[in-house]
Amino acid sequence: MTTHSVDYLLVGGGLASATAARTLRNEDVGASIAIICGETFPPYQRPPLTKGFLGGTLDVSQITVHPAAFYSERKINVVLGTHAVHVDAKAHAVRTDTQETIIYRKLLIATGASPRIPDLPNAELRGIYYLHSIGDAIAIRSAVRSAKRAIVLGASFVGLEAATSLHALGLHVTVIERDLRVLSSLQAPVLSDYFAACCKERGIELLVNCELRRFVGEDTIEAVVTGRGELINCDFLLVAIGVTPNCEFLLDSGIVLNNGIVVDQFLQTSDADVFAAGDVANFYDPVFGLQRRIEHWDNATRQGRLAAKNMLGRRLPYRDVSMFYGDLFDVPYNFLGRPDDATEMVERGSLAARSYSLLYLKNDVLCAVFSVGRPPEETSTSEELIRQHTNLHASKNRLPDLHFALDSLPSQTVVILQGGGALGAFECGAIEALEEQGVVPDVIAAVSIGALNGAIIASHPGHAAAPLAEFWRELSIAVPEALSPCLHQAIISWHVFCLGVPNFFRPRWWRFPNNLESLPPRWTSLYDPEPITRLIDRYVDFDALVTSPVRLLISAVDVETGELRIFDSYVDRLGPAHLLASGSLPPGLPWTKVDGRPYWDGGIVSNSPLELVIERCGAVGKRVFTIDLFSGTKSLPTNLLEVMLRRDEIVYTDRVRNDLRLEEYANDFSELVKEIMSHLDAQTARQILQKPHFIRLMGNRAPIHITRIELLDEASGSVAREYDFAAVTVSRLRRQGYRAALAALARSRRA
Numbered sequence: 001m002t003t004h005s006v007d008y009l010l011v012g013g014g015l016a017s018a019t020a021a022r023t024l025r026n027e028d029v030g031a032s033i034a035i036i037c038g039e040t041f042p043p044y045q046r047p048p049l050t051k052g053f054l055g056g057t058l059d060v061s062q063i064t065v066h067p068a069a070f071y072s073e074r075k076i077n078v079v080l081g082t083h084a085v086h087v088d089a090k091a092h093a094v095r096t097d098t099q100e101t102i103i104y105r106k107l108l109i110a111t112g113a114s115p116r117i118p119d120l121p122n123a124e125l126r127g128i129y130y131l132h133s134i135g136d137a138i139a140i141r142s143a144v145r146s147a148k149r150a151i152v153l154g155a156s157f158v159g160l161e162a163a164t165s166l167h168a169l170g171l172h173v174t175v176i177e178r179d180l181r182v183l184s185s186l187q188a189p190v191l192s193d194y195f196a197a198c199c200k201e202r203g204i205e206l207l208v209n210c211e212l213r214r215f216v217g218e219d220t221i222e223a224v225v226t227g228r229g230e231l232i233n234c235d236f237l238l239v240a241i242g243v244t245p246n247c248e249f250l251l252d253s254g255i256v257l258n259n260g261i262v263v264d265q266f267l268q269t270s271d272a273d274v275f276a277a278g279d280v281a282n283f284y285d286p287v288f289g290l291q292r293r294i295e296h297w298d299n300a301t302r303q304g305r306l307a308a309k310n311m312l313g314r315r316l317p318y319r320d321v322s323m324f325y326g327d328l329f330d331v332p333y334n335f336l337g338r339p340d341d342a343t344e345m346v347e348r349g350s351l352a353a354r355s356y357s358l359l360y361l362k363n364d365v366l367c368a369v370f371s372v373g374r375p376p377e378e379t380s381t382s383e384e385l386i387r388q389h390t391n392l393h394a395s396k397n398r399l400p401d402l403h404f405a406l407d408s409l410p411s412q413t414v415v416i417l418q419g420g421g422a423l424g425a426f427e428c429g430a431i432e433a434l435e436e437q438g439v440v441p442d443v444i445a446a447v448s449i450g451a452l453n454g455a456i457i458a459s460h461p462g463h464a465a466a467p468l469a470e471f472w473r474e475l476s477i478a479v480p481e482a483l484s485p486c487l488h489q490a491i492i493s494w495h496v497f498c499l500g501v502p503n504f505f506r507p508r509w510w511r512f513p514n515n516l517e518s519l520p521p522r523w524t525s526l527y528d529p530e531p532i533t534r535l536i537d538r539y540v541d542f543d544a545l546v547t548s549p550v551r552l553l554i555s556a557v558d559v560e561t562g563e564l565r566i567f568d569s570y571v572d573r574l575g576p577a578h579l580l581a582s583g584s585l586p587p588g589l590p591w592t593k594v595d596g597r598p599y600w601d602g603g604i605v606s607n608s609p610l611e612l613v614i615e616r617c618g619a620v621g622k623r624v625f626t627i628d629l630f631s632g633t634k635s636l637p638t639n640l641l642e643v644m645l646r647r648d649e650i651v652y653t654d655r656v657r658n659d660l661r662l663e664e665y666a667n668d669f670s671e672l673v674k675e676i677m678s679h680l681d682a683q684t685a686r687q688i689l690q691k692p693h694f695i696r697l698m699g700n701r702a703p704i705h706i707t708r709i710e711l712l713d714e715a716s717g718s719v720a721r722e723y724d725f726a727a728v729t730v731s732r733l734r735r736q737g738y739r740a741a742l743a744a745l746a747r748s749r750r751a
Contacts, residue, residue, distance in 0.1 A: 005103040006034045006077075008311060009094060011084045012110035012246075013037025015045065015297060016278030018065040019304030020108050020311075025074045027312055034077040036096065038111075041134055042068055042078055047297050049137045050161040051327065055168060056141065060134060084111070087253040089271040106273050106311040109250070109261055110304065113243035113279040113295060118153065122215040127236040131162055132243070140238065144169050147235035151175075151224060153212065155182035157326050159240035160195065164329060166238070167204050174205040174232060176224070181208060187339045188358055191370060194351050198329040207232075243295060245280040258282060260293045265317040265571070267307040275311055277303035286319055286570070287387055288338050288367075298323045298692040317571045321383045323692040330683065332690035334379055337368030337386045346399045349374075354686075355402065357382075364393040373686060376695040381407040383695075388412060388442070414613050415441040415457075416626035419448020419583065419603035421722030423629040423711065425730040427453050428472050429737025430627050430709045432465040437745055439625070443551045445612040447602040450627075451554040451582035452536065458550040458569060459541040471539045472734065474503050476727035488726070496723045504532045504725070505589060525590035529580060536576045545569050553612045555602030556581040559591045564605045566612055567594075625744075627737070628710045709744045711736065 008024050008031055010017040017035050024033055037043065043065045052058035061067075071078045079096075086095040087107070094102045115130035117123055129140050144150075148171060152163045155177035167173045175182070181192035182199070199206050211227035215237070223233045245260035256262040256270040260282035267275050267283060276283075278300035282293045299322050309316055323336040331354065342360035349356040351372060359382075360368035369382040385392070390409065398404040415434070417427050427450060434440075440462050446454030456471055457464040479491055500506040505527035545552065552569040556578075567578045581592040581599035591598040602609070608626060677685050688694055711733075 001099045001101060003101040003103065005032075005105075007031040007105045008033045008108070008308075009102055009104035009106070010035045010108045010110060011094065012108075012112055012278070012280070013039055013041075013043050013078075013080070014110055014112045014278060014300060015043060015065060016110035016112075016300040016304035016307070017108065018043035019301050020110065020277065020308040021071075021076045022066075022074075023305045023308035024311065025076060027309070032077075033075070034079060034102065035071075036082050036084055036094075036102075037078060037080045038083045039133060039135070040081045042066070042071065042080070044134065045297065046132070047326070049131055049134070050158055051165055053134070054131070054137050054140060054162065054165045063134075083249075085249050087250055087255065087274075089254050089274055092273065104273075107275070108304075108307055108311065109247070109269075109274065109276045109280060110278045110300070110307075111246040111249075111280050112300075113245045115239060116242045116244055118212070118239060118241060120212055120214055122217065122221070125215055125217045125221040126219060127217070127221040128215065129236060129238050131158065131238060131240065140236075143236045144171065147171060149174070149234045151232060151234040151237045152240060153237060154240035154242070155179070155206070155208065156185065156240055156242070157183065157324075157328070159238075160199070160328055161326065162238055162240060163199070163204050164202070167202060172203075172205070174207060174234070175199065176210050176212065176226070176232075177206070177208045178211050179208065182206065186335065186370060187342070188345060188360075188370065190345075190347070191351075191358065195328060198331070202329070243279065245282075245293065247280055258291075262291065265319075266310045266315055267303060267318060268310065275307045277307040283318060286317060287321055292338075294322045296322055296324045298325065315571065317568070319387065319570075321386045323379075323383065323695070325690055325692050327687060327690075331372055332687045333370065333372045334374075334690050334692070334695070335368070335370045336379070336383055337366070339368040342367055346396070348400055349402045359399060361392065361396075364391050364396060365389050366392060371690075373690075376689055378406050379690075379695045381409075385409065412442040412617065412622055413439060414443045414445065414617075414622050414624045415454075416608055416610055416613075416624060417444060417446035417450025417454050418607050418627065418629045419450055419585070419601060420607075420629035421449055422725045422729065423722060423733065424449035424453055425472050425733035426629060426711050426737035426740070427627045428468050429734035429739075430625075430741040431457060431468060431737075432734070433738045433741035433745070434625065435462070435465045437742070439745070441550055441625075443553065443613055443617055445553045445609040446582070447555050447607060447609050448583040448585065451579050451602075452532075452540075454552050454554065455536070455540040455545065455574070455579050458548050458552040459545045461548050461550045467539055469734070471535070472730055474535060475501065475725055476730045477501060477725045479726050481728060489724075492724050492726050492729075496725075500527055501723070501725050502531065503535050505529045506531060525587055527588050529584070529589050529592075533576050533580060536579055540576075540579070542573075542575055545574055551617070553609065554578065554582045555606065555609050555612060556584070556592075556594070556599035557602055557604050559598040559600055564602060565597075565599065622705070624706045625741075626706060626708050627741075628708050630711075705748075707744050707748045709737070709741045711740065 045063045048063045083097045084094050085097050115132045150166050150171045152159050152175045163173045163175050182196050213225045216223040260280050261276040263276050263281050263283045265284045279295045285292050339360045341362050344361045346359040354373040357371035357374050366385045444454040456468050554567045577594050582602050584592045585601035
């Protein structure tokens with residue numbers, strides 16, 4: 001028995017492993033990566049097996065995820081024809097059926113599922129096939145050559161797609177389904193009836209509400225006997241009655257199993273170093289609030305990518321809405337969401353016209369959509385409406401009208417809060433005005449002082465103005481009013497340098513050193529932030545933040561790795577340390593440790609974190625209010641201090657503009673792809689338009705409506721502006737923020 005080690009071991013040769021391997025290599029160029037594949041083919045796409053591959057129009061090279069050279073060029077070791085037979089999670093070891101032991105640092109299990117075998121007499125007869133692998137499809141193609149009659153057991157998507165392909169090859173096909181209707185998982189009689197009619201139009205025989213009693217034959221299947229006593233002859237039979245997850249080899253591993261491998265929203269198993277993705281993963285779905293297992297191509301792709309990032313320590317939650325794509329009777333369709341608890345259905349358009357969607361509503365909230373021939377923008381918007389639990393009661397009477405654009409429904413209100421020290425008082429005034437005008441955020445993306453403001457707002461949803469104003473009153477410094485701006489700057493600079501800001505930070509030099517670490521040569525900051533920690537505890541209700549409808553995203557920079565870390569109130573149990581980490585700007589303040597990692601101010605990387613919202617919440621249907629503390633044009637600096645001040649302003653402002661430029665580039669590429677699509681034949685274009693990858697890249701282009709609330713006063717450009725916590729300055733900034741927000745709202749309404 002041989003033993004070797006690898007950083008990342010991926011067990012399973014499907015789409016989830018291939019996607020995970022690519023992500024791991026992109027983000028960790030020096031790591032060792034290995035994939036264990038049970039089949040003798042490298043990872044490939046399974047959906048084409050029932051269509052082009054079974055029909056003979058596609059070969060193996062056309063359905064592989066990546067060519068073989070992809071893996072060798074990226075030093076990803078793909079081990080074919082090998083199965084894992086045992087996992088010792090404590091020892092971080094996997095044993096294979098080739099008598100090899102592989103020691104891993106992180107393990108991903110993506111072993112997929114196997115076809116369910118019917119519990120009927122003679123189920124072992126030759127001529128009974130399952131269609132789940134390239135080998136299965138090749139065997140069926142061989143059987144077709146000498147066959148005239150075929151039975152397909154199960155009227156699922158896979159069963160009907162396979163029946164269509166077999167019929168196209170010249171066979172008489174009978175589909176037998178135990179449920180009352182075909183495609184019963186859709187829970188929509190209108191759809192079942194439509195596809196049943198499509199079967200009959202093409203000469204595919206349907207037997208629904210029909211149980212099988214046994215398979216008939218000596219060595220090879222010759223017929224089946226139904227519960228009605230009918231004998232139906234066949235030359236071969238294809239079983240398509242579902243699948244079971246491949247996790248038997250984990251029974252004594254200590255990893256929790258229940259209808260697959262139980263994982264949390266980070267796709268992490270009961271063992272911290274073991275993850276699972278794809279068909280085998282029974283994951284917590286925060287969109288619907290339950291554990292579920294999904295057997296979709298799109299789900300495997302997205303979970304593989306996410307699992308890889310979490311293996312790297314990112315802790316990103318799986319908050320995607322599952323999207324199933326297929327092409328049945330040349331009708332490309334999408335099915336997304338979960339229809340199980342729907343209380344009402346609304347039809348848009350016509351199936352006959354190939355422009356149709358069925359909206360599943362639960363108490364006026366969209367929970368699932370089936371669509372044919374609808375624009376990618378509509379499908380992408382539907383995904384976002386499901387994710388955000390958007391109530392459609394006010395617009396329900398307009399939903400049947402195809403001309404009513406779903407992306408016109410406001411999905412989320414977002415507030416972006418920047419860092420800027422004392423300038424955060426401007427944000428306080430702006431929030432007061434927004435709240436008065438009925439603008440309550442669904443999401444707050446914040447950094448530095450904005451993170452402190454954001455936490456107060458999110459923990460007091462809808463009535464944050466009062467506690468926020470009181471917080472800033474306590475931060476204010478009572479200094480004498482000066483006769484001139486220059487004198488005021490001198491006074492406030494002297495005060496902060498010598499005494500700090502009493503309720504924010506205090507100088508280290510007034511503390512007597514009690515050990516070597518507290519001597520000046522060992523300092524890593526000039527000030528101690530202990531006072532603001534006490535203030536945070538008084539004004540942020542961290543228990544309320546856990547259940548708040550307002551999602552808070554804050555950023556900080558890992559001092560050792562230089563990577564940006566997002567703390568998310570939907571994911572993390574936030575506390576004072578998270579807020580302090582986001583505002584620990586060196587060299588004034590020391591880094592703050594969260595879960596043992598040292599963090600500095602997130603504004604070092606991005607001071608206007610719009611990208612946090614897009615990454616975590618998508619880009620569709622956002623109404624964004626960005627409170628801009630470092631806006632555009634200023635007069636030329638007159639001294640070195642003003643030069644450095646203006647340099648920082650330009651850097652921070654460019655971050656805001658860069659986020660918007662990236663959106664513009666994405667829209668430009670979208671227009672280019674649309675132009676290319678216009679040159680394709682109609683059927684090919686329809687198929688591409690319905691693919692999940694296309695929808696998520698091209699449909700997620702609904703404009704983000706940004707309202708900028710800008711701090712424009714030239715006086716804000718004083719050298720002391722970020723640490724000018726004088727009561728008179730804080731009061732002035734609050735008034736400015738209030739007026740600027742009202743003016744911005746008025747401009748937005750006129751636009």
